[in-house]
Each structure stands twice: as C-alpha cells, then as structure tokens.
Amino acid sequence: MSEKRMFKEKFEELKPFLEPKSIAIIGASSRTGPGSFNLLEEMKGFGYKGRIFPVNPRGGEILGLKVYTSIREVPEKVDLVIVSVPRNYVLDIVRDCVDIGIESLIIITQGFADADEIGFRLQEEIKEIIRGTKTRIIGPNTLGMANLFDSYHTSFVKMFPVKKDIGVICQSGIFLAASSDTSTGLGIGIDIGNASDIHFSESLAYLYSDDRVRVINMHMEGIRGGTEFLKVASEVTKKKPVLCLKTGQSEIGAKAAASHSGSLAGEDHVFSTAFKQCGVIRVRDLEEAGYLNKTFLSYPAMHGRNVGVITISGGAGIMSVDALSDNGLEVATLSDDTLKMLNDASPDWMHMNNPVDIWPAGMSGNFMPVMEKALDKIMADSQVDACICVLPAYQSPVEDPLDVGPVLRKIAAKYPEKPLAIWIFGQFRAEYEQLLEADGNIVVFPSPNRAARCLAVLHDYMNNIRTREDTEETALDNVDGDLAAGVLKRAKDKGITTLNEETLDLLKAYGIPAIESVNAANKEEALEVAGKIGYPVVIKIRSPQISHKSDVGGVHVNIKDEDELRVAYDQMMAKVAEAVPGAVIEGVLVQPFRTEGVEVIVGGKRDPEFGPVIIFGSGGIYTELFKDVTFRIEPIDHKTAGAMIKETKAYRLLTGFRGAEPCDVETLVDCIVRLGRLMTDCDDIQEIDINPLLVSPGGVVAVDGRAAVL
Ligand code: ADP
Numbered sequence: 001m002s003e004k005r006m007f008k009e010k011f012e013e014l015k016p017f018l019e020p021k022s023i024a025i026i027g028a029s030s031r032t033g034p035g036s037f038n039l040l041e042e043m044k045g046f047g048y049k050g051r052i053f054p055v056n057p058r059g060g061e062i063l064g065l066k067v068y069t070s071i072r073e074v075p076e077k078v079d080l081v082i083v084s085v086p087r088n089y090v091l092d093i094v095r096d097c098v099d100i101g102i103e104s105l106i107i108i109t110q111g112f113a114d115a116d117e118i119g120f121r122l123q124e125e126i127k128e129i130i131r132g133t134k135t136r137i138i139g140p141n142t143l144g145m146a147n148l149f150d151s152y153h154t155s156f157v158k159m160f161p162v163k164k165d166i167g168v169i170c171q172s173g174i175f176l177a178a179s180s181d182t183s184t185g186l187g188i189g190i191d192i193g194n195a196s197d198i199h200f201s202e203s204l205a206y207l208y209s210d211d212r213v214r215v216i217n218m219h220m221e222g223i224r225g226g227t228e229f230l231k232v233a234s235e236v237t238k239k240k241p242v243l244c245l246k247t248g249q250s251e252i253g254a255k256a257a258a259s260h261s262g263s264l265a266g267e268d269h270v271f272s273t274a275f276k277q278c279g280v281i282r283v284r285d286l287e288e289a290g291y292l293n294k295t296f297l298s299y300p301a302m303h304g305r306n307v308g309v310i311t312i313s314g315g316a317g318i319m320s321v322d323a324l325s326d327n328g329l330e331v332a333t334l335s336d337d338t339l340k341m342l343n344d345a346s347p348d349w350m351h352m353n354n355p356v357d358i359w360p361a362g363m364s365g366n367f368m369p370v371m372e373k374a375l376d377k378i379m380a381d382s383q384v385d386a387c388i389c390v391l392p393a394y395q396s397p398v399e400d401p402l403d404v405g406p407v408l409r410k411i412a413a414k415y416p417e418k419p420l421a422i423w424i425f426g427q428f429r430a431e432y433e434q435l436l437e438a439d440g441n442i443v444v445f446p447s448p449n450r451a452a453r454c455l456a457v458l459h460d461y462m463n464n465i466r467t468r469e470d471t472e473e474t475a476l477d478n479v480d481g482d483l484a485a486g487v488l489k490r491a492k493d494k495g496i497t498t499l500n501e502e503t504l505d506l507l508k509a510y511g512i513p514a515i516e517s518v519n520a521a522n523k524e525e526a527l528e529v530a531g532k533i534g535y536p537v538v539i540k541i542r543s544p545q546i547s548h549k550s551d552v553g554g555v556h557v558n559i560k561d562e563d564e565l566r567v568a569y570d571q572m573m574a575k576v577a578e579a580v581p582g583a584v585i586e587g588v589l590v591q592p593f594r595t596e597g598v599e600v601i602v603g604g605k606r607d608p609e610f611g612p613v614i615i616f617g618s619g620g621i622y623t624e625l626f627k628d629v630t631f632r633i634e635p636i637d638h639k640t641a642g643a644m645i646k647e648t649k650a651y652r653l654l655t656g657f658r659g660a661e662p663c664d665v666e667t668l669v670d671c672i673v674r675l676g677r678l679m680t681d682c683d684d685i686q687e688i689d690i691n692p693l694l695v696s697p698g699g700v701v702a703v704d705g706r707a708a709v710l
C-alpha cells in the first residue's frame, strides 16, 4: 500500500472517534450535577452538538433524553459508541456492537490489562471479538478523545483545557485532563489507554492528516509494532514535529543479558535510538515539553546554528554564551557593518561584540531607540540565525518607562524566520511573558539554558528534515545463508543456546573476516597446533559454561614459544578450575596473536518490538566500563554504519589518533552492515557480539565472538 493511501485510510478510521455526528453512551448514569462525573452532562456542557443516545438497562430519561435499554434499540447506527460499564459487561456489549455493525468503540472501563490476570484475559477476548471485523477500539482504560477545535471530548472528568494547535497521544488520561500543564494546551487528544487495538501508529497517522494540528506530543509507556511505528513516525516527523515523553525507563531486561550487546542495549537505549532514527524528539520532562511546544508553535524556522545575544548585563551575556556552547549552538560572529553600528552607539571605551551588552550604550543615549536599532541590526545580519534577548522586568509593563514589549513584538514580526527568544527576569516576569507571547511569535524562557536548549532542538529538527536520507537497499556479496543456518542448526540439535567460538563461523558465513582458530583438546594438541600456526599465539579456554573468558583467567595472549605455552596452559587450567568449579573444560582454542589493531565491538540484540538493534563502539575487555557505544535499528546501510562509527570516540582512534596510521574504516563499515544482515536473516539469533573486532590499516579481523540463540 502506498504511504499516502495508508495515511488516508487511518485518518478515515479515526475520524468517527474525533468528529462523530452521533454517539451512544452505554452505561450513561442518571446522576447529574456537581461530583457526579456524568459523561453525557460533561459532553453537552462542553458544547458537543451531535446526537447523543444514552443507553442503560434501567431505561428512563437523562437530561431530557430518552434512555435506551440496549444498543440494539438505538434507532440509528451511531458513528461512535462509548462504553462505561463494569468490566464484566463489556464483552457482551462489544459483541452486540460488532453484530450491528458499529465501527468505532471507546471502552472507558478500567480493570483489563491494566489490572489483574482476569482483566488481561478479558482484554485478549475483546481483541478476538473484533478480529477481522470493521470495528475498531480505543482503550480500555481511557478517557477517550478530545477535539477542542469542535468543542468535543469524552472525558467524564471536567476539563478546563487551553486550546492550542497541539495533538496529544497518550497512555494516561492525565495528559488530556491536565493538558494545559503537560503540553501547554490541546487541540486534538487521543488517550489510547491500554491500546488493545488502536495504537500510536494509527493515532500519529490521524494527527499527520489533521491540518489544524501543528505539533504532536506523545506520552508513551510502551509500544507494540515498533517496525510499523518507525515507518509511520518517519513520515509524520517530516511534516510536523513530534515530541515524546517516554516513561517507565526500566532496565530490568538489560540485566539478564548474556552478551555485551545485550547488556549495553537496554530498553531505554532502544527507545532513544528508535526515536532518533525516525526524527521523534525525546523530551526529558514535562517542563521541557512545555517550552518545546511553545518553541515549535512560535518559530517556523531556524536556518543555522549562529545565535546573537543582546543583553543588559555582561554576566547574563556570559551565561548565555555558556548555554549556547552546552547545547551545540554557536555565538554568531557579527558582520563588520553590524559591529560598526553598535560601536558608533556605544561609549568610546567599549568594543562591541557578540554578546552585545547594550547597557552602556542605552545609558549614554536613549535606551529604547538604541535597543531597537541594535536588535534590528542584529536580526537583519546574515550571520545571525536567531537571537536571545536578556532583559529585566523590574516594573509592571504598564508603568515601566523602559517597556520593551512594543519593540520586541515589532522586531519579531519583521523577522519571522529568525527566532527571537527572551530571557526576562524580575518580579514582573509573568506580566511581560503574557504581553510578549501574545502574538504567538516570541517565547519567554525562564533561563538562557532553557532558551538555548529549545533553539538547539528546533534547529536540529529543521536540519534533520532537510538532510535525512532514506536507507538504501544494499546487496551483499559473499554471503552464505546455508552455512550460517547449518551452524545454528547444529547448536539447536545439541540444545546449545550460547555459541562461543562457533560464532566466528557464523561471521565468516556472512563475509566478516574471522581469525584462524583451532581447537585443541589438551596440552599436547595445543603444542602441535601452535607449531603449525606459528608463534606468538593466544590460547583461550573452551567451556560451555564460560562465556566471558578473561574474567576467569581463560585468555592468555602473546605466548612466544613451546615452553611458555606449557606454563600458560597449566596456569590457565588451575585458574579456571578455581574460578568456575565444575565447569566442563573442552580444552583450548589456539589463535595467532595479532599485535596491531584498534579493538572495537560490533554486535546486535533483537528487540521484541523493533527487531535487531545493532551496536558499534570501543571494544575489548573494558567495553562495559567505557560505554563508548552507539546503536541503530535494522536495516542499516553503509552510510548509516559510517555515521555510527563517527559518533564514537573509537572513530578518533581509527582515523589515526596521535600520528597513528589510519585504519581500514571502509571494511569496518561493511562488517557492521553484514552483522546487521546476519541478524535480520537469522531470527534465531537473539544477541551477538564480535568483541573485539581488530581494525588495522590492513583490514579487520574478528578474534572473539559470542551469540545467544533460541
Ligand atoms: P573474552 O572477551 O571472553 O574475555 P577475548 O577472546 O575477547 O575473550 O580475549 C580478551 C582480550 O584478549 C581481547 O579483548 C583482546 O584484547 C585480547 N585478544 C584475544 N585474542 C587475541 C588475538 N588473537 N590477538 C591479539 N589479542 C587478542
């Protein structure tokens, strides 16, 4: 299906939920008035103009409307049914609705997957009932919908929302009920609750198509269908910014991991990676969400990283410079023309530069005209992409002879493509904030740091949609799928779930160079094999019970001759026996000792929702200590793999740190792509590590591998 059609279809599916012309409320209560939480009353009071049909087995009348005793009695096929009855009655109602062809159902009732085992099973049954039908469900455990553009919401809790061009998708009703705090306001709200059916992807597709929504907020606890989400979100973020507050950052999964990759790619990293990859902006907390919403609603563009600072305090100027640098923005270098104007207006002893301290100039002349002229000049400067303005609010704007409001609003309107961000301080801050933000094109921030952070996010978002490239389909030669399948099958037949040295065979099957390794069952064999390989050699313990070999004295490198090998072998056996009593020792692995190469880790972990997550970073025995790693979700092409390498400190080592010869990064890039493909092709591989992969100027070689398989 084409993307356009998919979006259109999902929009049509969700429309009856958000713009219903008729609604049946099942479980409508006859209690009305304060404290009764009467949905019908709330909806009417909020201004819903469509037809409402209350349903309650008791019948009667509510607020002048006839109450039907069952949904089957309602005289028309309504656009939407809202169910608010105890959980034990819900299933029968869903069946009735499916039966009479109702297509949109909101189940408000709690006590399903959000509660106990019985609730979980009931929810599974609901899914079963609607499978293959045209009926779609929001919830259970939801406040439902809000559409403030059309004065409609389905919340039984009173809402006092602030109307903004914001769409919210959440898994908790608080983000609708308290949207004025959680997202500074609301236009369209979708509480997917337990998300038994309609999930983030569908809701995103709806908000994509509703042109009244300019910024999207998500509150996410968990996700289903990660791959679909990535596809949809990648499209949506090209059209409008999507902010996400991800809660419940549990790392429980990571602790049980068998490999380096498993322990490094915790659930939270996977989410961060997914968001980054599809252009979703992850917000740290509600406060940040609030300022980012204002930022995106107020500033349509920011074309570069260069920021001008105009301040009435030198100290505040320095703070602003720090804030810019902390957030990856630049202090704009003002053009000569701008500097000349500023110098002409300042006392002789002052040499103007960015940050521009206008206090002395303002004092020596007339503050307001100087301020206006300076700000205008800076905003007009082609070297400037945005401006932070630092001003006091020591008096009420009504009485303040230095009321900067009119000047700032005039300049903001004159330069719509350059954000004018304000940090204003003093006890009249709130009054100024209201005044300055009235036209919707200025944001007043509580600190220069907050301003810089928001501008940086704005810039990066704009830059990302300009430069983002789709992943290319990459054909790989030298891949032997049968060989890999054979290795996995042999392990399965033997009931092995952790592969050690066999992992190197998997790698070779996918064209990743692996070191020559020979098994030796005892010391004599080891001596014989080493003789053939040629000294210096490395020996490594072979035991199904031991995966992290160095930890137990199971790796001995740089063995130069037979005598050293004899000693090393005996020492290793003694150490390992002490460290892992009872381990079955199958002998050692003998490898040539490689003297050069940067040690990197290339690995992967299969996430249940997003699929293979690929890891690259500094490798070796200190990987977990330094945590110099980066992640991407498959599919990965060569361009992406190259970008991953650049994100790590390992990149500096690889490209010739302190005069060293640059390594073969091109082959390394290829190995990352190949490892990704291996995981994508072989579903049985749950986790895999190459650690280390030695990267040298002459090429790459895997010297240690480990995989967890099903
Ligand atoms: P483990 O990770 O199970 O402890 P490795 O096989 O990765 O075992 O060995 C530990 C370290 O020993 C590696 O990180 C690397 O520094 C070094 N090493 C292992 N094999 C070789 C080799 N063939 N040549 C050079 N150094 C090696």
Ligand code: MG
Pocket (backbone or CB within 6 Å): 620, 621, 691, 692, 704
């Ligand atoms: Mg290792």
